[in-house]
Each structure stands twice: as C-alpha cells, then as structure tokens.
Amino acid sequence: MTDTTPAAAPRAATFTTRSPATGEPIAEHPVDGPEEVSRAVSRARTAQAGWAALPASRRRDHLLRWKKALATDLDAVARTIAEETGKPAGDAALEVVLTLEHLGWAARNAGRVLRRRKVGTGLFTVHQRASLVHRPLGVVGVIGPWNYPLYTPMGSLGYALAAGNAVVFKPSELTPGTGVLLAGLFDSAVPGHAGLLTTVTGAASTGDALARSGVDKLAFTGSPGTARKVMAVCAETLTPFLAECGGKDAVIVTADADLEAAADAIVWGALSNAGQTCAGVERVYAVREVHAELCERVVERAGALRPGAGTDASYGPMTLPGQVAVVERHVTGAVSAGARALLGGPGSVRAPYVAPVVLTGVPEDAAAMTEETFGPVVAINPVADVDEAVERANASRYALGAAVFCRGGRTGAAIAARLRAGAVSVNSVLGFAAVPALPFGGSRDSGFGRIHGAEGLRAFTSVQSTTVQRFTPPIALTSFGVPAATRERAVRLARALHRRR
Secondary structure: OOOOOOOOOOOOOEEEEEOOOOOOEEEEEEOOOHHHHHHHHHHHHHHHHHHHHOOHHHHHHHHHHHHHHHHHOHHHHHHHHHHHHOOOHHHHHHHHHHHHHHHHHHHHHHHHHHOOEEEOOOHHHOOEEEEEEEEEOOEEEEEOOOOOOOHHHHHHHHHHHHOOOEEEEEOOOOOHHHHHHHHHHHHHHOHHHOOOEEEOOOOHHHHHHHHOOOOOEEEEEOOHHHHHHHHHHHHHOOOOEEEEOOOOEEEEEOOOOOHHHHHHHHHHHHHHHHHOOOOOEEEEEEEHHHHHHHHHHHHHHHHOOOEOOOOOOOEOOOOOOOHHHHHHHHHHHHHHOOOEEEEOOHHHEEOOEEOOEEEEOOOOOOHHHHOOOOOOEEEEEEEOOHHHHHHHHHOOOEEOEEEEEOOOHHHHHHHHOOOOOOEEEEOOOOHHHHOOOOOEOOEEOOEEOOEOHHHHHHOOEEEEEEEEEOOOOOOOOOOOOOOHHHHHHHHHHHHHHHHOO
C-alpha cells in the first residue's frame, strides 16, 4: 500500500547567537532565505496599503501606542540589548530612552513635515495653482547594525513608518533578538496593522535577499565595504539606497577651551560602548599650548575605567569578536610607527575586553588615524593652531561627526562650519544624536543620505508635484494654435524682464 501522507517540511536552517562576554549560547533564530524574505515583503506591502490610507493623525496615534509599549517593556528590551551586545544594562536602558525620543518625534511631526504645501508660480504660469506632496514609497528594507541595535535602525524604522511606509527589518546576525522583540511589540500594540513591521533574521545572505526582494528603498548601516556590495545589488534594479557607514570622528580643542569638560567628553565619546560607536571620538587635535595638560586629564579619567561584565563595569566586551584584531593592529602599528602610549598599549587588547588606550604622536598616515578603529582607543595629537586642526580633521576619507571645544559658542560654530562632517557638536560630543529634529548622516566613506529630523522623514517618501489650471491664460504658450507673433512677443517680454538685475 502506498503511503500518501505528505512529507514533513524540512526544518529551516538556524543560527545561534552567543554572549560576547562568555561565548555562551543565547538563542536560535531562523536563517531567512529569498522565499521567506519575499513573503515578508509581500505581507508588508499588503499591510502598507491600509496604513498609507490612514490620516497622518491616526498613524501618529498608532506609533505613539507602540512607543508606549516600548517604554512599558523598557527593562525587557534593555535586557535583550545588553545580553546580545554585552553592553552594561544602564547603557542599554539609555539606548532605549534615546530611541523613544526619536520615535515620538517622528510620530508627532510627520503630518506637519509631509503635508501638501503650495508653492509659488512664475509670470507665465500665474494661471496655475502649484503644490507638492510627499507620498510613501511603499515597503522600505532596513539592514541594521549590532552596536546600537535599537537606536540606530529606529532612525529608519520609525521615520519610514511615520511617513506611511511598511518596513522589513534585517537586524545584525549578532543582535536578531532585539529586532524580533521590536516587531513583536509593534504587532501587539497595533494589532490592526500587524505585519507592517516584519523582522527577518540571518547573516549576509538574508541581507542580499532583502536587497533583491523588490523593496522600494533600502536603508543600510554598516561598513563601507559591505555598503558597496549591497549598493551594487540595489543598482541592478535602481532601488534607492541610503547608507550610514561609520566614521573617524575628530575633536578639535582650542587654547581657550575648558580642558576639564573637553577631557570628560573625549573619554566618554571614545570609550563608551567599548568605543563601538560610529560617531564616537577616535582622533583629537589639540593646540600645542594645551596638548600636554589635556592628555594628562584624559589619561586620569580613562585610567579609572574598567571594562567587564559586572554591574560596576564602565563598558562591556567587544561585541564583534573579529574587531579585536583590528584594534590590536591599529594600536601595535601606531606604536611601531613612533606613537607613544600614554595609557595602555598593545597589551591592553585582550579578547573579549579591551582596556582603554590613549595614544599621542600618531603619524597621520597610520591606520589608527585613517581607518575606523571601533574600539576603546583615542589618539590625541598636537597641532600648531586651529587651521592645522581643521585641515587634519578634514583629511579623513570619513565625514560623519565631529566636535569642537573652545571658550565661545560663536567661535565654535565658526570652526564647525569649516568641517566637512555631517554633524558637529560644540562643547559636547554626540550632542546632535539626542536631538530628533536634527538630520544625521555623512559623506565620503561615511555614506550618504540622512535619517532623523524632517530630512529623515522626507528620505522615505517620493515627491509628487501637481498643477491645477485656475483659468485660461491670456497667452496659451503650450498650444500649437498660438500665433508666431504672439510667441515672439512673449519671448521679448521674458528676455527684457530677465535682463534686469
């Protein structure tokens, strides 16, 4: 007798996440391939039609309900982030708080920023009423990073949703649990639009499948090398692409700066999150008069910090095991090239924890000054004056963030205007990251496009321009019926008007 029982579907491949601190397994997640990603995009597209049809005020209410769910479950979300990244619980909680700020801003301001607005017309189009409106793209794909697995992708997720899109999110394979939890909280908070935010999990192959899935835009955060590969895939179908690819951020310290405040900010900007911050401090240029004193203050503060897994740890382990080798290469290379280690040195680099390293006199062509270190290392080099500091800061192939420390805010703003960075803080570091209304992004190897703020909302829309003819014009220039003499008079009139200053 023939067995007609259907064969069980083969079990999908899975991968295991592990604690960066101990290497112990955390959870298993499916490896979503092209079929699973395609289904997620199709489901999102169905959900998006109803979402886009809602008034902006209704979308705002739904997103604020999601925000409330995230705030209510803040401890659980922070615990997942801490578990997957290894960062201290307090740092993870702060990440959630910053995320809530951005989500709230996007929800409350999307209607105002994206509403239809009138624009002026010219002399020969006075009979037209002109307007433009920002419309949702459809389904946005988001590939997120592991260093800030909630805050960073929310700059795309929250703003894309607020603009009326659906989102398919591929978190890093190191932090998939955070992404799964995020989508689950959305479905629970907004059950009528379940599937609008979907998380797919996996490594590079899953990201490749998302880039090929027919999404209407792809937002990516990661290394420049990976961005180029993903962008090449998107280019095959002319899929719009937004890239945030890290930085080599510089701090300029002038002779009249508050050195205590500068040292405090530099240490936090360089060492928090184990230095694994795209807009973190990696280079410092201090004018020669204050260089030695600044170094002393930085070393004193940094020397008091201790990495570890305990509740009293200043920062946690390196989340990406392979990054330890990069940090070691940069530190060893700098010292071999003549740099002085004021604190720590090559011996500080021990997986999974890297103790603080403060360098000075690092050659400008050393890897520690040209490549993203992404570890708890900071180089403080002396410069003759602010002009030299600006020149060196701008010499990097990265252009993401920067900071200036000086006595006066106006002077600081003037120096900031000379920097090519996409975002600059004066007398603080990363001040722009906590202001939801400010756009964030860079250029060169730091990528292109902007998230956050009004520009971040508009980044996930397409613009439609509309004209409505209000009355028949006296001279209809867009008609074959216009006599040649009439057209010539119109041209003479236009020429006369435009020759005026």
